[in-house]
Amino acid sequence: MENYQSSLDAAFHSLADPTRRxxxxxxxxxxxxxxELAEPFAMGLPAFMKHLRVLEKDGLISSEKIGRVRTCRVNSERLTAAETWLCEQRRLWQAGTDRLADYVETQMSRSIENAE
Amino acid sequence: MENYQSSLDAAFHSLADPTRRxxxxxxxxxxxxxxELAEPFAMGLPAFMKHLRVLEKDGLISSEKIGRVRTCRVNSERLTAAETWLCEQRRLWQAGTDRLADYVETQMSRSIENAE
DNA sequence: GGAACAGTTTGCTATTTGGCAAACTAAATC
DNA sequence: GATTTAGTTTGCCAAATAGCAAACTGTTCC
Incomplete structure (x- = not known):
């Protein structure tokens, strides 16, 4: 699955791993x-580099090598895309539960009316 | 990797697939x-069910079988957790770029002062 | 009770992953 | 110029994924 259909595939895929997060x-x-990035982790450098390569391939970071040092920086667009998608889902879901709440409220008012 | 360290692992893992999203x-x-959920997709039911099982295992949906029909519903907590994490990252990143913008602005003012 | 329907189980692939160890390259430092 | 440092490449392994086809279970409907 080298080529992702959408940048969301790539972003979420990268973020599914605790080391990469x-x-x-x-x-x-x-x-x-x-x-410096590798220091906190128990794994060896080759294993860690794989994570960095995944992050870069997925477009969440970019890196540049100067002398013998490779410096990495975050690439915010993909993160934003993921956040936007989640935000939209929450919006839709809330719209649904709000309608449900309205419905329940309406039904309760009717019950009260009928009881009076 | 049956057991995820964090619920974020599970949420992002599930969301990395376009069918599941x-x-x-x-x-x-x-x-x-x-x-009804399976209808839009080209794959067979067994393959589709695997995705549902992943979603349920990862806590993004829950389901209940009544008679011969299994009804699925979304489970918003995990989605919210993922969104919250992303939001926090953006906040941190923006704080950094804001500091950088301040710094650049300060440097520019100094250059102007020196030039005068 | 027989047919159609909704979902499930089983067994089989190819590919991707996350990790290791060991050998290597190129830049800085003494 | 020898040594340390930072990163890279290679080859290996076990486990997980995403898909298929075929056979099966339990429910509903005629």
Whole structure:
């Protein structure tokens, strides 16, 4: 599944892993080299680099190598796209539950009317 | 990776697939039986059911079988958790870029002062 | 009770993943 | 120029995924 249909596939896929989310969290505070990003994790560098490659392929970060240091920075568009999608879903869901609440309220008023 | 460390792992994992996102999208408008949910997709029912099982295992939907019909509904907490995380990341990232903007502005004022 | 319907189970693929260890490249430092 | 440092490549492994087809279970309807 190399090619994602939508950028949402890519964004959510990257974010499904705790290591990768931690990297994003760190990078939201500012750019950092690979070494520093890898430090908090128990895994070896090759394994960690795979996560970085996934993040970059999925468009959530970008990186640039200067000398022997590769500096990574967060790429906010994909994050925003994911957030926007979730926000829209919540909006739709709330619209539904609001209609339900209205309906329940209406039914209750009727019951009271009938009881009077 | 049966057990997720965090509910975010589960939420983002489920959302990484376009079929599953479409199911969520449909369910935000209200509950629906499996048959109706499966209709728009080219794949067979067994493959589709796997997606539903993933969604349910990951806590994004719940379902109940009455007679021979299984009705699914969306489970908003996990979606909210994911949205909250993304929102927080954006907040942090914006704080950073705002600081950067301030810094650039300060530097520019100084250049102008020096030039005068 | 027989047919149609809604969903489920089983068994089979190919691909992707997340990790390891070991060897390697290129830049900085002494 | 030898050594440390930062990152990269290669080859390997076990587990999980996304799909298929075919056979099966239980419900509803005529």
């Amino acid at each position: 931690a990297v994003i969290s760190r990078l939201t505070k500012g750019p950092a080299p690979v070494k | 479409a199911v969520i999208s449909r369910l935000t408008k209200g509950p629906a039986p499996v048959k």
